[in-house]
Amino acid sequence: MDLRLEMTQARCSDLAATSSFYRLVYSEIEECGWERLIWLSDDLSCLSFRIMDKKKRGHILEIRLDKSYPSCPPSIAADVPHIFNLKWSTNSRLKDVLRQFSEHLEKLQGFWDSLENIDKCLSVVGLEQQSHANSYRQINIGNDCCLILNIDANDPRSLPECRFMGSDHLVNSFRNKWRRNNKKWSKDQPLSVNLAIILETRLPGPRDAERDDQKFECGICYAQFLPTDEGFGDKSGCRTDYTCENANCGRAFHSICVGEWLQSITTTRRSYDFLFGNCPYCSEPVSVRINTKCE
Amino acid sequence: MTSSAANSNRSLSKIATKRLQKELVEWQVNPPAGFKRKVSDNLQRWIIEVNGAPGTLYENERFELQVDFPEQYPMEAPQVIFLHSAPLHPHIYSNGHICLDILYDSWSPAMTVSSVCISILSMLSSSTVKQQPEDNDRYVKNCRNGRSPKETRWWFHDDKV
Numbered sequence: 001m002d003l004r005l006e007m008t009q010a011r012c013s014d015l016a017a018t019s020s021f022y023r024l025v026y027s028e029i030e031e032c033g034w035e036r037l038i039w040l041s042d043d044l045s046c047l048s049f050r051i052m053d054k055k056k057r058g059h060i061l062e063i064r065l066d067k068s069y070p071s072c073p074p075s076i077a078a079d080v081p082h083i084f085n086l087k088w089s090t091n092s093r094l095k096d097v098l099r100q101f102s103e104h105l106e107k108l109q110g111f112w113d114s115l116e117n118i119d120k121c122l123s124v125v126g127l128e129q130q131s132h133a134n135s136y137r138q139i140n141i142g143n144d145c146c147l148i149l150n151i152d153a154n155d156p157r158s159l160p161e162c163r164f165m166g167s168d169h170l171v172n173s174f175r176n177k178w179r180r181n182n183k184k185w186s187k188d189q190p191l192s193v194n195l196a197i198i199l200e201t202r203l204p205g206p207r208d209a210e211r212d213d214q215k216f217e218c219g220i221c222y223a224q225f226l227p228t229d230e231g232f233g234d235k236s237g238c239r240t241d242y243t244c245e246n247a248n249c250g251r252a253f254h255s256i257c258v259g260e261w262l263q264s265i266t267t268t269r270r271s272y273d274f275l276f277g278n279c280p281y282c283s284e285p286v287s288v289r290i291n292t293k294c295e
Numbered sequence: 296m297t298s299s300a301a302n303s304n305r306s307l308s309k310i311a312t313k314r315l316q317k318e319l320v321e322w323q324v325n326p327p328a329g330f331k332r333k334v335s336d337n338l339q340r341w342i343i344e345v346n347g348a349p350g351t352l353y354e355n356e357r358f359e360l361q362v363d364f365p366e367q368y369p370m371e372a373p374q375v376i377f378l379h380s381a382p383l384h385p386h387i388y389s390n391g392h393i394c395l396d397i398l399y400d401s402w403s404p405a406m407t408v409s410s411v412c413i414s415i416l417s418m419l420s421s422s423t424v425k426q427q428p429e430d431n432d433r434y435v436k437n438c439r440n441g442r443s444p445k446e447t448r449w450w451f452h453d454d455k456v
Contacts, residue, residue, distance in 0.1 A: 126325055138324045148320065165320050220369060220404040222317045227309040257310070261404055264370040280405040 008040050015044060025065065028094040036098070049098060053105040057112060059132060061101050063094065076101070079132040080108060081153040111135070114156040114191050118149070121192035123204040139195075142204050144224055145170045147195075157187040174199060216240055219281055220257035232256055242288060249282035259290045307339055311368040315339075318408055327409045329416055339364050342378070343412060351420040358382055360415065361391075362408060372402030374445050375411060383425040386418060390435045392444040393418075394428065396451045399444075 016026035025044045029037055032049065038060070039048040047063045062077045073088035074097060084104040086097065112132065119127055123140040139147045145166030152158055159182055164171040181198040189197075196203055216224045218240045228237040235241075240252040262268040262277040269276045276287045307315065315338050322332060331344040341362040347353025359378040365371040375398050377391035386394040397406060397414055428434070438447075 126321070134324075136324050138320060146320065148324065165316060220314075221310045222314045223310075227313065229309060257404075260367075260370050264367070280403040 005034055005037070008037070009034055012040065012044060021067070021069070024070070025094075031093065031095045032098050047094075051098065051102060051105065053102070053109065053112075055109060055112070057132065059101075059105060061098070063097060080104065081111065081133055081135045108153060111151060111153045111156040114151055117190045117192055118151075119206070121190070121205060122195070123206055127206075140204055141174070141199065141201075143167075143170055145174065147174070151191075157191075159185040160191075216252060218254045218257050219251040220253055220261055226254050226256060242286075244279045244282060244284065244286060246279065246282050246284040249279060249284065251279065251281045255288045258286060258288045262286075262288065263290070305366040307364060307368065308366050311364060311366065312338065314369055315364060321407075322409060327412050327416075330409075330412050341408065343408075345412070345416060345419075347382075348416060348420045352422055352425055353382055353419050356382065360412070362411075369404035369406075372398055372445070373408065373411070374398075374443055375415070376444060382419060383427060384419060384422050385424065385426055385428055388428055388431055388434050388438075390438055392434070392438065392447070394449055394451065396449070399447075399449050400451075 012022070012026050012029065015022040017023075022044055025047075029040075029047070036049045036051065037047060038050045040046070045065045045067075047065070049061045049063070051059050051061055053059060059079055064075045064077075066072045066074070070092065071090065073086055073092070074094075076083060076086060076097065078101065084100060086100060088096075115130075115135075115137065118124060118137050118139065119130070122137075124130075125138040125140060125146065135151045135153055137149050137151070139149065141147050143166070145164065148163045148165065150161040152160065162178065164174045164178075177199050181200070184197055185194050192203070216239065218224070224239060226232055226235060226238050230236065232238075235254070235256050238254065240254055242253045242255040242258055244251045244253070259275060261280060262275040265277070267277065273289050274287050275290055276285065278284065279286045319338065326332070329346045329348060331346075333342040333344065335342065341360075341364075343360045343362060345358045345360055347356040347358075358381065361376050361378050363374040365373070375393060377387060377393065379391065381387050381389060381391045388394075393415065395414065395418060397403075397411065434447075438444075
């Protein structure tokens with residue numbers, strides 16, 4: 001048993017001697033197993049347990065005990081798409097909460113399997129920050145287009161709710177395919193396969209995204225390509241063409257965007273055609289040439 | 296996109312529109328904790344609900360932020376104000392104006408609606424007193440003609456709260 005846990009247990013044991021509420025909580029944690037407890041508030045009214053599901057995904061269950069516990073059921077929160085209705089009677093104990101939570105987790109296995117399939121096979125945006133509660137996935141489908149899926153936690157293999165984002169032309173074409181083909185959706189196929197069939201295209205994998213994201217997207221306008229607009233002169237519709245020289249930053253930009261930003265603040269210095277300022281991300285010096293013909 | 300005569304803002308540039316669409320998607324997928332954007336088709340004005348963080352002076356209180364994006368966003372900062380009624384806070388005026396450097400001089404296009412929201416919540420959370428700014432009445436009176444907080448010459452003399 002690690003030291004932190006031992007100290008928590010000792011503190012809790014001291015308190016247990018002082019009131020019946022503390023004594024009750026102590027004995028109920030004992031039943032659940034101290035090794036599953038990861039946090040306990042000083043007054044023993046808030047507890048967090050870590051519960052493993054069958055597929056070894058870890059989940060945190062937060063429990064709050066009212067002073068009138070156990071006549072009043074505890075309130076619970078967890079990283080799940082929806083919480084379960086706690087069945088509570090006067091004989092119920094914390095271990096019953098944990099058991100009901102574990103049962104709830106088992107019902108959600110299909111949901112997490114579907115999401116794992118998406119995360120493994122497709123190019124998902126912001127994958128690092130996903131919680132188990134999140135039923136949405138934003139998926140790059142190429143050409144600056146993305147698809148937002150909302151997986152139904154109760155029926156994870158069914159046709160998900162979907163929205164497309166991107167240029168009107170591409171979005172319309174994808175929407176039409178979705179409408180035309182959505183009857184081909186099959187609950188027996190993995191979600192990534194279904195999507196490829198419905199959208200009639202090979203979708204980018206997770207690797208493709210790494211190349212795509214920060215290296216090619218402008219840190220100011222968030223697009224890979226500038227809009228086509230006469231005002232941008234020969235840079236109209238161009239890719240990012242400037243990279244912050246600080247090796248630890250290396251953000252990509254359109255020189256037009258950096259130029260516009262530098263021109264909009266008062267600390268920028270100008271010498272001939274060049275603007276000197278700082279990278280909006282790392283604050284290291286940057287300089288860009290501005291298109292004098294446009295002025 | 297056409298802007299109505301009543302709307303003093305000029306409509307968003309192409310760059311601003313594209314960037315805001317991406318920020319909106321990111322927000323929908325991964326909203327900052329404690330915030331909820333009211334559903335609306337208006338990309339140029341976001342109304343965002345803020346819940347005071349647990350364990351702070353504003354616990355269980357709910358406020359509303361109004362975020363207006365200028366035509367040249369993100370080269371220019373969004374205008375962010377609290378709608379009625381604004382939290383009682385030494386840096387928030389009773390007309391909803393917020394004295395926070397990143398909304399004005401220290402804005403950078405590396406920031407996002409989401410990061411601004413988090414900064415505002417952190418400003419609320421670190422407050423130790425619930426009181427109006429000392430110069431509240433004078434300031435609010437000066438703004439009666441509907442002046443935007445972005446036209447104020449702010450002094451950021453205190454970074455403790």
